[in-house]
Amino acid sequence: MQIETILNNQRVTLEIVPDEMLADTLRRYGLLSVRQGCDTSCCGLCTVWIDGKPTLSCSTLAYRVSGKRVTTIEGVQGEAEEFAQMLVAEGAEQCGFCSPGFILTVLAMKHELKNPTEEQIIHYLTGNLCRCTGYMGQLRAIKKYLGVE
Amino acid sequence: MRVVGKGIAKIDGLSIATGKPAYTEDLAAANALVIKILRSPHAFAKIKTIDTAEAKKLAGVVCILTHKDVPKVRFTLAGQSYPEPSPYDRLILDELVRYVGDEVAIIAAVNEKIALQARDLIKVEYEVLEPVLDFETATEHPSMVHPEDDLFCNFDTGLIKEKNIASSQKVEYGNVEEAFEQCAVVVEETYYTQAQAHAMMETYRAYSYLDPAGRLVVVSSTQIPFHVRRQLARALQIPASRIRVIKPRIGGGFGGKQTTVAEIFPALVTLKTGKPAKIIYDRRETFTCSSCRHAMRIKVRLGADADGTIRAIDIDALSDTGAYGEHASTVVSLVGEKTLPLYNKTKALRFVAHAVYTNKMNAGALRGFGATQGTFAVESTVNKLAEALKMDPSEIRLQNLIKAGETCLPYEGKLLGSSSLHRCIQRGKELIGWQEKYPGKDLGNKVRAVGMAVTMQGSGIAGIDTASAEIRLQDDGNYTLLIGSTDLGTGSDTILAQMAAEVLETPLENIAVYAADTDVSPYDPGSYASSTTYVTGMAVVKAAEDLRQQILQRGAKFLESIPEEVEFDGKIITTLDGTKNIGLEKLAYLSVLGAGKCQLVGHGTHGSNVSPPPFIAGFAEVEVDKETGQVNLVDYVAMVDCGTVVNPNLARIQVEGGVVQGIGLALYEDVRYDQKGNLLTNSFMQYKIPCRKDIGNITVGFEESFEPTGPFGAKSIGEVVINTPAPAIAHAVYNAVGVRITKLPITPEKVYMGMYK
Numbered sequence: 052m053q054i055e056t057i058l059n060n061q062r063v064t065l066e067i068v069p070d071e072m073l074a075d076t077l078r079r080y081g082l083l084s085v086r087q088g089c090d091t092s093c094c095g096l097c098t099v100w101i102d103g104k105p106t107l108s109c110s111t112l113a114y115r116v117s118g119k120r121v122t123t124i125e126g127v128q129g130e131a132e133e134f135a136q137m138l139v140a141e142g143a144e145q146c147g148f149c150s151p152g153f154i155l156t157v158l159a160m161k162h163e164l165k166n167p168t169e170e171q172i173i174h175y176l177t178g179n180l181c182r183c184t185g186y187m188g189q190l191r192a193i194k195k196y197l198g199v200e
Numbered sequence: 201m202r203v204v205g206k207g208i209a210k211i212d213g214l215s216i217a218t219g220k221p222a223y224t225e226d227l228a229a230a231n232a233l234v235i236k237i238l239r240s241p242h243a244f245a246k247i248k249t250i251d252t253a254e255a256k257k258l259a260g261v262v263c264i265l266t267h268k269d270v271p272k273v274r275f276t277l278a279g280q281s282y283p284e285p286s287p288y289d290r291l292i293l294d295e296l297v298r299y300v301g302d303e304v305a306i307i308a309a310v311n312e313k314i315a316l317q318a319r320d321l322i323k324v325e326y327e328v329l330e331p332v333l334d335f336e337t338a339t340e341h342p343s344m345v346h347p348e349d350d351l352f353c354n355f356d357t358g359l360i361k362e363k364n365i366a367s368s369q370k371v372e373y374g375n376v377e378e379a380f381e382q383c384a385v386v387v388e389e390t391y392y393t394q395a396q397a398h399a400m401m402e403t404y405r406a407y408s409y410l411d412p413a414g415r416l417v418v419v420s421s422t423q424i425p426f427h428v429r430r431q432l433a434r435a436l437q438i439p440a441s442r443i444r445v446i447k448p449r450i451g452g453g454f455g456g457k458q459t460t461v462a463e464i465f466p467a468l469v470t471l472k473t474g475k476p477a478k479i480i481y482d483r484r485e486t487f488t489c490s491s492c493r494h495a496m497r498i499k500v501r502l503g504a505d506a507d508g509t510i511r512a513i514d515i516d517a518l519s520d521t522g523a524y525g526e527h528a529s530t531v532v533s534l535v536g537e538k539t540l541p542l543y544n545k546t547k548a549l550r551f552v553a554h555a556v557y558t559n560k561m562n563a564g565a566l567r568g569f570g571a572t573q574g575t576f577a578v579e580s581t582v583n584k585l586a587e588a589l590k591m592d593p594s595e596i597r598l599q600n601l602i603k604a605g606e607t608c609l610p611y612e613g614k615l616l617g618s619s620s621l622h623r624c625i626q627r628g629k630e631l632i633g634w635q636e637k638y639p640g641k642d643l644g645n646k647v648r649a650v651g652m653a654v655t656m657q658g659s660g661i662a663g664i665d666t667a668s669a670e671i672r673l674q675d676d677g678n679y680t681l682l683i684g685s686t687d688l689g690t691g692s693d694t695i696l697a698q699m700a701a702e703v704l705e706t707p708l709e710n711i712a713v714y715a716a717d718t719d720v721s722p723y724d725p726g727s728y729a730s731s732t733t734y735v736t737g738m739a740v741v742k743a744a745e746d747l748r749q750q751i752l753q754r755g756a757k758f759l760e761s762i763p764e765e766v767e768f769d770g771k772i773i774t775t776l777d778g779t780k781n782i783g784l785e786k787l788a789y790l791s792v793l794g795a796g797k798c799q800l801v802g803h804g805t806h807g808s809n810v811s812p813p814p815f816i817a818g819f820a821e822v823e824v825d826k827e828t829g830q831v832n833l834v835d836y837v838a839m840v841d842c843g844t845v846v847n848p849n850l851a852r853i854q855v856e857g858g859v860v861q862g863i864g865l866a867l868y869e870d871v872r873y874d875q876k877g878n879l880l881t882n883s884f885m886q887y888k889i890p891c892r893k894d895i896g897n898i899t900v901g902f903e904e905s906f907e908p909t910g911p912f913g914a915k916s917i918g919e920v921v922i923n924t925p926a927p928a929i930a931h932a933v934y935n936a937v938g939v940r941i942t943k944l945p946i947t948p949e950k951v952y953m954g955m956y957k
Binding site for chain 1: 207209210212213214216217218219220221222223225226398399400401402403449450451452454482483484688689690691847849850852853855856857858859860861883884885889891892893895897898
């Protein structure tokens, strides 16, 4: 079947099979930043934005984004790079496999929360697992990025 | 130093963080066959018949392979230098399946859906055998996990297949029983450390194809490209010269990718079909059918004089290696090797260990590699001894721990090259507030308390692993550093480039790093055993120094001088009298222009006869809820001696990440099976790794020492960081509520039951 969607600010028609998950569709269309780390919607790696909200693309049927805006990190390279530079300066990207999903969640948080406390930041990002960094360096980078202490 | 010691950002950081295609799956050809594996539903069974006829009829199925279609030569998947000390106890597909998840058939189809449909159509008849599931009774069990006649080990590691023993070892220094008799205090305890999953974010995956010359190319998320090539050659029975292994970026490893897990399946399919093939393990497969930390039972006996001088240590370890013996002997040996040298006032030591086969997923390498298990047991016992002697546990350590320039019984006269562990303890006590907080404070419903532990690891494998590095001066005056190590995300590529840049006095951006490809990279055993900074690092330093010498020689020749009379500042080669000079760029292009010229290439190979230990003093502050037994980690302080800190930012993240993995081991993570040998913890729903809310605050500090055998004085840092949280947290819990947890993880149930038993 075909669906129409706005993918990274471009109107596109995607050819999908009815039971296909969005993460698979996006990878098939060459958006290789979309990664999967679990089969149980626990890890947050596959996070993309649907109409601006961070959403797990591994457990969203592709047909559900018909008529909606889908954004991957490829679609917000400028904004993503600004934060990524701070993350990398801390050394807190490590293996980097979880970074795209994590960064998209951080950017969404910035849009959503005004002057978040440390507790709010941690709560917002709890669904984004990382096995390498121990989270502390990521938190330092986020605070720098948001200008909060 | 200009570059070494600076917190430089990782050279590939921005690209991988922003999602550029860099990992194995990103590089796989779109038309690659998709491989799925049919796996055993039984913990122990013999395959009587396999009927693949229906499955093969399915349109889109390209090949299905069973034990009848594979070479019958046994091998090991342990990533170790040849000849490996791990038993050759595997076939690609065996008639006997030894755990729930063991491979039965390989299915390759044009897409995933068809591969899965075909898998369901394969009919297998099993003769179900009685599995060995309890590692404590494995030696007496009537079933033999490996009854085969061709089970083989390169060394005598004490393998006794009739008793399900994969390895046995014993070391003794002095007369242990006599030493204990002379001790004023003797304490003893038995500990259980659980299996742990690596849980790296990128699951196992590999893809393969034939290059235009008909050679097999395997692209894999691996820590050990050269070992993978050798193992593939043996398992597939083709010459290694026909195989090329490429390692792109890898999404975490933690030792899991030191074992070859998935590579053989696409390689075999590509050889059989001539077509590209790929396999991506899902998370459930990764949890169920790869490897985990060896679960162990460790009995420790510790004897001391009345003044707290530790005189005798006796360790008896039993390790569960699961269905296959990867790293069975080497992991369990580190239980003793990385704990016994710490306390060096001893008169006698004994270490006895067995690793046993069971019908569970095989264990393998995991960050800490036995030192983690040993540290939990020995450090917990030292804390118990301190209590028996009514001493401050930090004081008993300061009194007994080995110092730089000293030796200990296991070192047999060799001296410890560097250590700042005593300073680490002092500084750690300050940072956690030990004087004010030890042992604890009752706050009513909750109790706050502190605990501590120390640890050591090694840097590389002494006398065995040797790495090479190569640096080319390119035609434009830039450098290419070729290495065979794997950057697991730790930033090792950056650190190695920093070392080269330091020697060549050039900015980091002038050095391109290429790792790793067995056709291109010089030999490196791979990234494990905390060896990359220390062993490969020294090879890089040697290669850079070699190239520097060549630049001086070639420069001198162009300047019609001799090498002793010219100098090189990283940009220009100048005669010492300052009269003549030539720029590096000019030297570079002149070196590749015209007849009779030769490109400058620096080579370095390094292996070490010692494995200098990095050290950590770890301090935990916990809050225990007396009504529920819930343990909250409030603060964790890790004071680290890794020699010279080559890159402070990357080193700090390494420590934080390792501490959190250690916190996971201490409080949350547990690989559990049901009574039939099915893995219960096969997803992140059941297997809990720490999330952001689980870790409290972590403070990291460095007390630099200078390791004379290391590059710029550096030692390792990758593994040592995981070892202290479990014993330090257990100690803090004891100081809070008087419950001595000897079986990890420290769950609220265990604490609560301990308080009210």
